[in-house]
Amino acid sequence: MATEHIPGTMPTIFAGHGSPMNALEENRWSRGFAALTQSVPSPRAIIAISAHWFVDGTWVMANEQPRTIHDFGGFPQALYEIHYPASGHADLAQRVLQMLGPGSAGSSMDWGLDHGTWSVLRWMYPKADIPVIQLSIDRRLSPRRHFEIGRTLAPLREEGVLILASGNVVHNLRDASSRMRTGDLSTPDWARRFDNAVVATLEQRDYAALLSLASETDDGLRAHPTPDHWLPLLYVAGASNPSDRISHSSDGFDLGSLSMRNILFGGVTGSPGRIPKNQQRQYRTSVPGASAIASRSICRSPASGTRCTVTPRRSA
Numbered sequence: 001m002a003t004e005h006i007p008g009t010m011p012t013i014f015a016g017h018g019s020p021m022n023a024l025e026e027n028r029w030s031r032g033f034a035a036l037t038q039s040v041p042s043p044r045a046i047i048a049i050s051a052h053w054f055v056d057g058t059w060v061m062a063n064e065q066p067r068t069i070h071d072f073g074g075f076p077q078a079l080y081e082i083h084y085p086a087s088g089h090a091d092l093a094q095r096v097l098q099m100l101g102p103g104s105a106g107s108s109m110d111w112g113l114d115h116g117t118w119s120v121l122r123w124m125y126p127k128a129d130i131p132v133i134q135l136s137i138d139r140r141l142s143p144r145r146h147f148e149i150g151r152t153l154a155p156l157r158e159e160g161v162l163i164l165a166s167g168n169v170v171h172n173l174r175d176a177s178s179r180m181r182t183g184d185l186s187t188p189d190w191a192r193r194f195d196n197a198v199v200a201t202l203e204q205r206d207y208a209a210l211l212s213l214a215s216e217t218d219d220g221l222r223a224h225p226t227p228d229h230w231l232p233l234l235y236v237a238g239a240s241n242p243s244d245r246i247s248h249s250s251d252g253f254d255l256g257s258l259s260m261r262n263i264l265f266g267g268v269t270g271s272p273g274r275i276p277k278n279q280q281r282q283y284r285t286s287v288p289g290a291s292a293i294a295s296r297s298i299c300r301s302p303a304s305g306t307r308c309t310v311t312p313r314r315s316a
Contacts, residue, residue, distance in 0.1 A: 010156075011040055011244070011266035012163040012236040015120045017051075018254050020072050020079055023119035029260050032250025033123035039247065039267030040124075044160035045092055045131045047153065049235045050116030051167040054228040058105040058149070059136040062093040066132070067112035084118035089131040092161070096135065099152055111136070116166040130162075137231050143211040146231050150238025157266075163239045165232035169198050170223040170259035179256040187253045194219040195251075195259045202237065202246055202263065210237060223257075233263070240265035 013036055022029045052071055053059075068083045097105055113121075113132060121132065135153075137146065153163060170191045179185055197219065201210045214220040214230045224230045244266040251261040 009158055009266060010043060010160060010162050011264055012150075012157065012165075012239045013040070013265070014165045014167070014169075014233045014236045014263040016168045016250075016258075016260040016262055017116050017120050017166045018168060018258050018260050020075060020115045020119055023082060023115065023122055024076075024079055028250060028252070029254065030123050032260070032262050033120050035249040036262060036264060037124050039249075039264055040162065041160075043130055043162035045089055045133070046086075046121070046162045046164055047092070047096065047156065048113070048117040048121075048132055048134045049137060049163075049165040049232045050114050050134060051137070051171075051229040051232055052114040052116040053111060053134055053136040054139050054231075055136050056138065056140060057136065058100065058138045058141075059108040059111065060093045060096050060100075060105055061088060061111045061134040062090050062107045063088045063109055063112060064090055066134075068118055069112045069114040071114045082118070082122070084113055084122050084128050086113065086121070086125075086128040086130060086132045088133055092131070093133050096133070096153065096156075099155075100149065105135075108136070117164070120164070120166055135235075137228065139228070143215065143227075143231070143234055146234040147207065147211060147238040150235035152238075153235070154239040154241070157239065163236055165236045167229035167232040168259050169195050169230075169233065169261045169263075170253070170257055171229035172223060172225060172257045174225065175222075175257040176255035185256050187256050190219045190222045191253065191257045191259065194223040195253075195261060198233075199248075199261075205242060207237060210234070223259075236263070236265060 015033060015036070016029075018029055022033075064087060066086070066088045068085070070080050070082075072079075093107060097107060111134060113134065117132065117134060122128070135149075150163070156163065172191070175188070175191075194213075194217075197213060197217075198210070201213060211234070214224045214227060247264045247267065249262045249264065251259070254260050
């Protein structure tokens, strides 16, 4: 596996976003999000694939000024006061539609930036000065098709576009909620095995195995009772190339069975770099967002992946 960054090529990122409260708390997970920028050249724009836009159909968000979606319930008021006012980019959205091909995707003016996206980006780019569009996850498609969409979008990496996916390598909320209630926050063996298997499979570039890992193994079925938080990884894996160095700005488990691993494909070592001028696309920027105070909670996501409610977390 190559260890050098390809000049001018943006990395792709899978972020383990976990609870929406990570948007408020300065903790090991939010510090992991912030650390991702140390290996990422300054992007011209971001296309995000979030577990929380899991619907029928492939849709591209085309809003010039996307709203901040608070797709959860029962959390502290401070979380609802966060706004991440990054601009969208209609031209980039149109280009993505063209790349995916006629009849393969549609344009959406209804969606905005859900918490799978902004809870990560407010730590990576707190000024919200990089345009962001989102791509939905079509729950009707096969794992291979999700991977192929990522591969179709890979050329955007050469033009300064960061492909960011947000989910969790292990995401069993029923188990996590049970552990939170009992106070047993130990990580079960099946969760750790699956997390390790994903890392090994990616390192080996065994994408055939990756595509079946969550749906055809016992550990995978326990790690992902629903596929919404797993499928984003397939997009960035599809957009990666064999020369990408794989690294992790953080790993570990929250509440026992939520893997908070971040996976970076490609990237530079040390301080953020710049895209060569002849490969830059000039995208407009926006204004900084707000901050808020912290509290502790867990997100409980239904199979639709579009809304969460909250169960209070026991004190540590």
